[in-house]
Amino acid sequence: MSNVFSLFEKRIRNAVQSLEIEGISSQLISRITVEPPRDPAHGHLATNAAMVLAKPAKMNPRVIADQLVAIISADSDVASVDIAGPGFINLRLTDGFWAQHLTDIVSSGTRFGAASAGSKSKVNVEYVSANPTGPMHVGHCRGAVVGDALANLLAFAGHDVTREYYINDAGGQIDVLAKSVFLRYREALGQAIGAIPEGLYPGDYLVPLGEKIAQTHGDSLLAMDEAQWLPLIKEAAIDAMMDLIRSDLAALGVRHDVFFSERSLHAGGAENSLISKAIARLTDMGLVYKGTLPPPKGTKPEDWEDREQMLFRSTDVGDDMDRALMKSNGDFTYFAADVGYFQDKFDRGFSEMIFVLGADHGGYVKRMEALGRAISDGASKVTIRLCQLVKLFRDGEPVKMSKRSGEFITLREVVDEVGRDAVRFMMLYRKNDAPLDFDFAKVTEQSKDNPVFYVQYAHARCHSIFRQAANDMPDMPQGQDAWAGADMSLLSDEGETALARKMAEYPRIIEAAAAAHEPHRVAFYLYELASQLHAQWNRGRDYPALRFINQENAPSTLARLALVSAVSNILASGLGIIGADAPEEMR
RNA sequence: GGUCCCGUAGCUCAGCAGGAUAGAGCGUCGGAUUCCUAAUCCGAAGGCCACUGGUUCGAAUCCAGUCGGGAUCACCA
Known part of the structure; x- marks a missing residue:
């Protein structure tokens, strides 16, 4: 046992049990803690045992404490025990105990603090999952670092961790990407393309890809219909963007075990895709129906129209409102893909599925939790950690970014400027649900x-x-x-x-x-x-x-x-x- | 309007599944280098833990409400 606190927690709980006080349940005993006292003058360890037990036992905490002290002081590792304040029991351990503990720490090397072998639970941590439409920008930084560090932490604490990236490669933004690339392809062939039209991705990072496609395909794509070239370019574009993202992540020292493609959930068509199978399961559970959703309270969208859709009865499993599974054109919604995805994760045997998301996904939390409950029937826990925004500063001045003009700061630029270690540490030097100010000047400063x-x-x-x-x-x-x-x-x-x-x-x-x-x-x-x-x-x-x-x-x-x-x-x-x-x- | 997050020193933030006199850095003021790296250390000043109730032996911490700040809110992804 390398954890001094849990070691003595166990001993004190045993001592409590040996007192055989009436009315003491095991649940009560679990409330007994042993912690380091705030004030070192109070000793090495402090326990609340007497105070926790006092009321249920209908005894004065001091009386219980006295009885416990009699047992505890017989422990050969304990140098002294005293009762203080409202009923704290403070322990000092012997020099010999500390000497031995130090030897244990030294011999454990860098494994000190790691969980000893035991039943490892399978945990999935999903993080980053940026759309494969361009390089990573600073906004992705925090989630990437928090997710990666959380995965490291859980692994060190003895879990069997899978690090996962969900590739959003199925939606309309991928078509936009492919069209943007096609433009660059025409540009590479010498055509005048003029300004990049509104709605397409203007970034220069697509230029090399256009050139590459021009090299491999020549001008053959020009003669095709969009329906023909789109899938071709899409494929190449997703691959290229994921390469870009992977290398950005590598610069941050972030790695994943699994890259899970959203498109793969759709494969197999209406009958055999993972999505349809998962939805069929939910249907069997009585959680799928056709209906219309009420408009959001308060704000009434001007273009609101009632439409009947296939819906997930997520209100049955804790959500605020039911969620659409199918668009009016018959396509699955993004959330429907998640149904298939959650089912797949659950089938892979994870007892906990953790998602590290940006604060803008706050509205998505409840439906994910609801989905997790529905699919696993409580057997798998869904945990969502939201990371608040990072505000960038340079010498105290906020850094302005505009997505439309393509003027955003990339993750790579930040890493290049301040270094991987500083970025990672700063992103973790704040709890994730508090906003974070990140000043380039301060972070680079070696002070x-x-x-x-x-x-x-x-x-x-x-x-x-x-x-x-x-x-x-x-x-x-x-x-x-x-x-x-x-x-x-x-x-x-x-x-x-x-x-x-x-x-x-x-x-x-x-x-x-x-x-x-x-x-x-x-x-x-x-x-x-x-x-x-x-x-x-x-x-x-x-x-x-x-x-x-x-x-x-x-x-x-x-x-x-x-x-x-x-x-x-x-x-x-x-x-x-x-x-x-x-x-x-x-x- | 609904939901979620935040509100602690002048500033930026910790506060460990409620515990003893609420902590740190920066900033301010005052000190410490013949010495294993001064990229460091020591000390002082500075707080109605947003507000109001509740729960209990005990609340910055849990619950309800109020007031501020942020995010988000039907086929998007």
């Missing part, structure tokens, strides 16, 4: 304004210490084996023990962040850990006896290097989850 450099520097500093030690004390063994054998009980300075306790929180942070789907917690934790390392380093300035390297005292130096290695490993591990490098030196 304390910039948490990325702060954390990376702490990691580099650890390695600088190792280099210095190797230089000053060449006989000093280094490496995980040597450090795991260090006598950690030699670490008695309060800064050192505080560092040890901070590190002990890492598994707890990972667990909680994974459960809440909040990767930003890891970023904040890393900042705090880095801060404590920097502080301890500087204490060595004021008190030379506290320096990590002491040539007069090899055993102490070895223990301190082991401590530093543990910090270094956690920083590297956390930066790995965030998707940023952990450099060994920064110059």
Whole structure:
């Protein structure tokens, strides 16, 4: 058990059970928590056990606490116990326990905090899923990073994670793309195309594709009807755009295991497509009917008209209104494709399906949750994380973008300018449901304004210490084996023990962040850990006896290097989850 | 009008499935480099946690409502 808090949570719950107080249910016992106290003066661990039990047991919390203290203080790992405030029980653990725990952390290397092998649940994380109509722009950045880091986090926390990208390659925007490419193709053949008409994609990034098609097909497409060239160009355009997107994502360090094509859901026609089969299932469940939808409340669209359509009775499964499955022309709606898609995901055995979406998809959440409930009958959980907007600033001035003119900032430009690590860290240095201001100047600045450099520097500093030690004390063994054998009980300075306790929180942070789907917690934790390392380093300035390297005292130096290695490993591990490098030196 | 998110220090934000005296960075003021990287550290000042009720031993946190700010709202994708 590498999580100190859950270890003692278990012990205290056992102690509570052994008290055999009447009226104590197991559900009540699950409310007992063990956490680090806010104020370090209160000890190492604090539990609310007595306060949770007091009322149901009709006892004074102090009385319960006294009984618990009698049991807990018999624990050989516990140095002292006291009761404080309204009934908190505060524990201090023995030096021997902490020394052993530090050794455990050191020996675990960068796997410290990772879930030990157990039943891995299959989780699907879908993120990015940008339309394949052009390069990624900054707006996609946040979701990409949050999704990728969340996937990293869940994998580290012991889940079997599939990273998925849903390619919206079936809709009308793909026809628009193909027509835009066709124009570029004609341009490549020397035809004058003039200004790009309204409604088509004006971006230059389609020029090379037009040229490529001109090379492979010559002018043969010019003689065809649109119905003939459209599928040809569509195919090539989707491939080219996905290549573009994949390379943009690679620049951000984002990767996916599965690229799922929306078009593949339509394949097979009205009888055999995944969509029709999934809808047939919903129909069997009585969740599909023909009817008309009421107009939205409040705003009444001027062009409102009643139309009878095939509808999904999503109100039966928690939605606010029923949803259209089929357009009046007989085509499936976008949502109908989702029905097939959700069915496919469910059939692949995921116990949780997570979607990381932009805030503009807020209105889509309920129907997705409803769909998940209908299809899996509660067996698979649908979780949606919305990322709020990112506002771009340059030197305090908002950066204006216009989609119409094609003047948008691409993801690639941002990565090129500020670097992958900074982009990723900044996107995670905020909880995802809060808007985010992103200032180019600040993010590029290599200063304390910039948490990325702060954390990376702490990691580099650890390695600088190792280099210095190797230089000053060449006989000093280094490496995980040597450090795991260090006598950690030699670490008695309060800064050192505080560092040890901070590190002990890492598994707890990972667990909680994974459960809440909040990767930003890891970023904040890393900042705090880095801060404590920097502080301890500087204490060595004021008190030379506290320096990590002491040539007069090899055993102490070895223990301190082991401590530093543990910090270094956690920083590297956390930066790995965030998707940023952990450099060994920064110059 | 419906739905969702946000409202915490001058500014930008944390606050861990309710817990003890609400935290950090920036900014302001005052300090620390013969020293393992000062890209760092230490200290001070600064808060009616939007407002009003409710739930309970206990609320920034949960619930209801109010007021602000943002997103979204029938065949689009």
